[in-house]
Amino acid sequence: MSRFAKTVATAACWATVAATLTTLIGTQPANAAEPTTGDCHVNAPLGPKGSNLQSTTICEAPHLSETFLVGSLPSGFPDPAKATAKQIAAVRASNCTVERMNAYLGLNSRIPSRFRPVALFPNSVEYAAGDRWIRCDVVYSSGLSLGEIPKPAAAWVADNAADLSVFNYCTPGVGYSKMPSPTKTLAQDCTSPTKQWVLVARPTVGTIAQKYPGSRSLDTKASAKCKGFKNTYSGGIKDPYGRGWSYIFPMAKGWAEGVRTVSCWVPLKQYVNSKG
Numbered sequence: 433m434s435r436f437a438k439t440v441a442t443a444a445c446w447a448t449v450a451a452t453l454t455t456l457i458g459t460q461p462a463n464a465a466e467p468t469t470g471d472c473h474v475n476a477p478l479g480p481k482g483s484n485l486q487s488t489t490i491c492e493a494p495h496l497s498e499t500f501l502v503g504s505l506p507s508g509f510p511d512p513a514k515a516t517a518k519q520i521a522a523v524r525a526s527n528c529t530v531e532r533m534n535a536y537l538g539l540n541s542r543i544p545s546r547f548r549p550v551a552l553f554p555n556s557v558e559y560a561a562g563d564r565w566i567r568c569d570v571v572y573s574s575g576l577s578l579g580e581i582p583k584p585a586a587a588w589v590a591d592n593a594a595d596l597s598v599f600n601y602c603t604p605g606v607g608y609s610k611m612p613s614p615t616k617t618l619a620q621d622c623t624s625p626t627k628q629w630v631l632v633a634r635p636t637v638g639t640i641a642q643k644y645p646g647s648r649s650l651d652t653k654a655s656a657k658c659k660g661f662k663n664t665y666s667g668g669i670k671d672p673y674g675r676g677w678s679y680i681f682p683m684a685k686g687w688a689e690g691v692r693t694v695s696c697w698v699p700l701k702q703y704v705n706s707k708g
Contacts, residue, residue, distance in 0.1 A: 521690025667705030
């Protein structure tokens with residue numbers, strides 16, 4: 433157990449958790465300093481009201497989030513507390529991107545990692561005082577909670593440059609099918625090749641402006657996007673679960689919160705064996 437509590441966020445799947453995190457509105461005092469790139473925070477950006485508290489810590493100590501970009505809200509953007517989910521999702525999508533997060537981290541991995549970008553906004557008092565920033569933080573997932581980043585995030589990545597697989601995102605197969613579950617998807621260390629699946633891609637299946645196309649349509653799109661990974665990571669072994677790939681797509685709630693990707697999975701044993 434860490435020296436400070438990890439905050440748990442329950443959700444249908446981590447993709448939805450990440451989208452939920454990015455829509456949260458802060459509660460910091462109006463006279464708090466504006467955010468700065470490189471700040472590290474011991475408070476987690478979680479909860480029904482969210483938090484953009486500026487309680488910073490030295491980055492060499494364990495922390496729960498680290499600011500990788502400070503952007504500006506577009507002209508005419510309303511008080512974030514009154515903004516629609518689509519407005520929040522759009523400004524998040526144009527600022528707090530995985531590409532910018534990875535550039536900050538110096539992370540060049542061929543598959544998605546357990547690092548996630550989240551977005552935070554001024555609260556109503558700050559907005560009324562003229563604050564128009566958007567803060568992009570990197571967090572590290574551990575189960576359905578946030579894990580500690582033990583040192584400056586880029587330094588942590590650099591320490592593992594020879595084997596970035598330490599940041600891979602694995603989850604156990606559950607239920608009768610032993611496949612990843614959209615309601616029980618847990619981010620875990622990749623330590624059980626015969627029981628875990630590894631996330632190998634997050635392809636996009638829509639735009640922020642697009643209306644929810646329905647679960648049947650997304651099911652078809654997710655299948656088309658992900659089925660090729662069975663061959664990419666075949667590993668030359670018998671599929672331990674009777675199927676060499678799986679996928680999870682956003683439901684209506686996740687779509688409303690800005691999720692426009694599906695997650696593609698292959699059995700960890702296949703992935704490991706395919707790398708030789």
